[in-house]
Amino acid sequence: MKFMNGLSEILKSSSYKKFSSIIDANKLNHAYLFCSPDEEYNNYFCKVVALKLICEKFEPCFNCDDCKKFLSNFHPDVLEYPKGPSLLVSDSSSIIENAEIKPMLANYKIFIINNFDKSTQQAQNKLLKTLEESPNNVIFLLNSTNTDNILQTIKSRTQIFKLEPLSMQSVLNFYKSQNIVVSDIALEMGEGWLGKTLNLTSGNFKECYDFVLKLVNEMKNSKVIINFAPIFAKKENFLINLTILQELMEEILYINLGLKENEQIKSAEEFKVEAISEIFDLIDNAKKQFKANVNTNLITDFLLFKILEVKYKWNIKK
Ligand SMILES: [Zn+2]
Known part of the structure; x- marks a missing residue:
């Protein structure tokens, strides 16, 4: 069994x-x-x-x-x-x-x-x-x-x-016993929660990950945001995109603190530590709005433009 x-x-x-x-x-x-x-x-x-x-x-x-x-x-x-x-x-x-x-x-x-x-x-x-x-x-x-x-x-x-939460090894074994292959990144982002890990494993996670990574790397002006926003806002991927964004921001924080390296993230130095902390709040807020059934296009526009603003604000501060 x-x-x-x-x-x-x-x-x-x-x-x-x-x-x-x-x-x-x-x-x-x-x-x-x-x-x-x-x-x-x-x-x-x-x-x-x-x-x-x-x-x-x-x-x-x-x-x-x-x-x-x-x-x-x-x-x-x-x-x-x-x-x-x-x-x-x-x-x-x-x-x-x-x-x-x-x-x-x-x-x-x-x-x-x-x-x-x-x-x-x-x-x-x-x-x-x-x-x-x-x-x-x-x-x-x-x-x-x-x-x-x-x-x-x-x-x-x-x-x-x-x-x-469970240990990641337990999550891995749990799904192995059901013949479900869990990717490393889903395992890490799932943080020991069975359902969350499975959600991150299923569907088009890899596609979403590449997309959000590209967004983070190229997010330099509002034109970029206008191009990325409709895809980010797609309802079926919205929560996964938010989770990935949060995870990438955490990565950037670690990179900037000198605790980690990740060659895929090319824009790390553009995000000051203070900016990242504000961005975490923005992402949390976006999740709450999603749960309250706010339209994902509205949430996305607000979130992405606000991130750009926060990023800029802390970059010009001396
Ligand atoms: Zn028994």
């Missing part, structure tokens, strides 16, 4: 070891909210925790009946929500109903609720009482990339557990 080899990488992570010791010390709470910036990792992490809780050997061993049932996606005591893109009141009703039914095979009845921050307020409210006084042996494993949209009343009824 390929999936299993991948999951075993997560068992090596510092976050898993930490959480696993809580279980082993019998200090398990009935509701957790796992947080990291990576949706995929959040989900895999909850799956591994669920496996440990239902495994006959309490490990996970990937080999006992319970582990096997779970890995084939039909363990009756582990239920995953939401059924659609986000948790709705109907999902909450179904959770409340199912929580009343005793576990059939394992010691626990486990509810994995993904992307809890995307749940409607009504769905969250409906779960409050169950989260507070959950039936015996029921464990809630919620996860989220952003706790801002989660009701304070929910947060106070769960234990928040922040996840650390």
Whole structure:
């Protein structure tokens, strides 16, 4: 089972070891909210925790009946929500109903609720009482990339557990087990997050990288920006382009501090350290606007012209 080899990488992570010791010390709470910036990792992490809780050997061993049932996606005591893109009141009703039914095979009845921050307020409210006084042996494993949209009343009824990224070797092994080849640069830029690394691997990453590198090298006047902007703004590549831009700016920072060399970047000396720090803020802001559904052409124009301005401003300063 390929999936299993991948999951075993997560068992090596510092976050898993930490959480696993809580279980082993019998200090398990009935509701957790796992947080990291990576949706995929959040989900895999909850799956591994669920496996440990239902495994006959309490490990996970990937080999006992319970582990096997779970890995084939039909363990009756582990239920995953939401059924659609986000948790709705109907999902909450179904959770409340199912929580009343005793576990059939394992010691626990486990509810994995993904992307809890995307749940409607009504769905969250409906779960409050169950989260507070959950039936015996029921464990809630919620996860989220952003706790801002989660009701304070929910947060106070769960234990928040922040996840650390995996080692790059683990990410590499995880995808190798699924026959997915991850490029070095995607691995480095993915920073140990499973989903981010995969996103950077898929599609036209190489093309985007060459394009953004060219932009950074040639970004000397507004005419260049007018030419590059429409391609940069293409919606399907926009986030990848932003991430690459951020990564290249980091490279330039290291080059200028004398900590790194990169012959591909020819414009490093044009970016002063102070300028780069302002550019990081601009890129962060652009990501936020993208999440808020602002038009990518508008974001790109503002971002690129502003970078040019910042670069110029710090170059004429003595
Ligand atoms: Zn097992």
